[in-house]
Amino acid sequence: ATAPPSGDACPIPHDVWSLLREWFGRKSGSNRGRFLSRKIEVAERRLGIPYGSLVSPESSRFLVGVDMDSGPAVGFPRERVVRFAEKHGPVEAVRCDPGANFFICSFSAQIHCEAAVHDLRANPRIFDRLCMGLFARDAHGGASASDARTTSTDDEDAISAARLVPGLRIYLDAVSADEERKILEEIDRGGDSLWKKLRFRRVCHYGFPFNYQTRRADESPCIAFPPVISELCDRFLAEKKISEKVDQLTVNDYSPGGGIPAHVDTVDAFGAEISSLSLHGDVVMDFTHPDRNETVSLWIPRRSLLVMSGD
Numbered sequence: 001a002t003a004p005p006s007g008d009a010c011p012i013p014h015d016v017w018s019l020l021r022e023w024f025g026r027k028s029g030s031n032r033g034r035f036l037s038r039k040i041e042v043a044e045r046r047l048g049i050p051y052g053s054l055v056s057p058e059s060s061r062f063l064v065g066v067d068m069d070s071g072p073a074v075g076f077p078r079e080r081v082v083r084f085a086e087k088h089g090p091v092e093a094v095r096c097d098p099g100a101n102f103f104i105c106s107f108s109a110q111i112h113c114e115a116a117v118h119d120l121r122a123n124p125r126i127f128d129r130l131c132m133g134l135f136a137r138d139a140h141g142g143a144s145a146s147d148a149r150t151t152s153t154d155d156e157d158a159i160s161a162a163r164l165v166p167g168l169r170i171y172l173d174a175v176s177a178d179e180e181r182k183i184l185e186e187i188d189r190g191g192d193s194l195w196k197k198l199r200f201r202r203v204c205h206y207g208f209p210f211n212y213q214t215r216r217a218d219e220s221p222c223i224a225f226p227p228v229i230s231e232l233c234d235r236f237l238a239e240k241k242i243s244e245k246v247d248q249l250t251v252n253d254y255s256p257g258g259g260i261p262a263h264v265d266t267v268d269a270f271g272a273e274i275s276s277l278s279l280h281g282d283v284v285m286d287f288t289h290p291d292r293n294e295t296v297s298l299w300i301p302r303r304s305l306l307v308m309s310g311d
Helices: 012-025 028-045 078-086 110-122 156-162 177-189 226-238
Strands: 062-066 089-093 102-107 131-135 166-171 202-206 249-253 272-278 283-289 292-300 307-308
Touching: 028 062, 028 102, 062 110, 078 089, 078 102, 078 110, 078 292, 102 110, 110 131, 166 292, 177 226, 177 249
Parallel strands: none
Antiparallel strands: 062 102, 062 131, 089 102, 089 292, 166 307, 202 249, 272 307, 283 292
């Protein structure tokens, strides 16, 4: 394949250059190559990453979609990007900045990303504009990350989450399938009398009850932690996944397809961290910055521990 003309702002993988020539012809492909390079450079500046570090010349588990239509950038509808990405496999994160000429998807495995890139190249106007699908070096375009989720470490998972949402850590497979079963059995053993029905879910509390009228934990203790849960919390503390001993626990039970509206947890009702253990199913959780109107959607796999700190 003919390489892109020298002097392009960013290097373009040869397979992408060939695709441009196939779509637009030799001369137009050359112009489109330069145009794509400028688009990528704009995306890099917006991401605040080094020049030429967004696009990967090899397959990865990160997809970047670049708006190839001319004119002002109008941004990508995040809901449509999420629906498109989830057709191809588990999605860990989606970044769509308002008015940006790109979006980035992080998949759980390289094979899912390859399927999404292939689909986008086969259907380049799936978002009602010409969109080029490329492989990115990582979720923000920085240093390459491991494609094999099974070989990632707790530290790598936590760093990856913090790169997307500052103050957030995610530990995959924090409990085993057997531990999950024992925890759920212990909660079910308490019976219906433990549960309180709320608008979007039902809840039960251990240690101290949370009062949804005052938005604080009551001072009077309620049900003690079952041994299986106490041992688990102590282990998380010993493994330094959490930094403080847990003394209050709320169990949220969501019906299939249910969820909870966007909210900010009561700052002065908890300590420096809030931890969440996902059981019985995977979930996509949206994190929205209240000032920048910027949302990151994270895939939280079953049996993952999510730890939030800071703002």
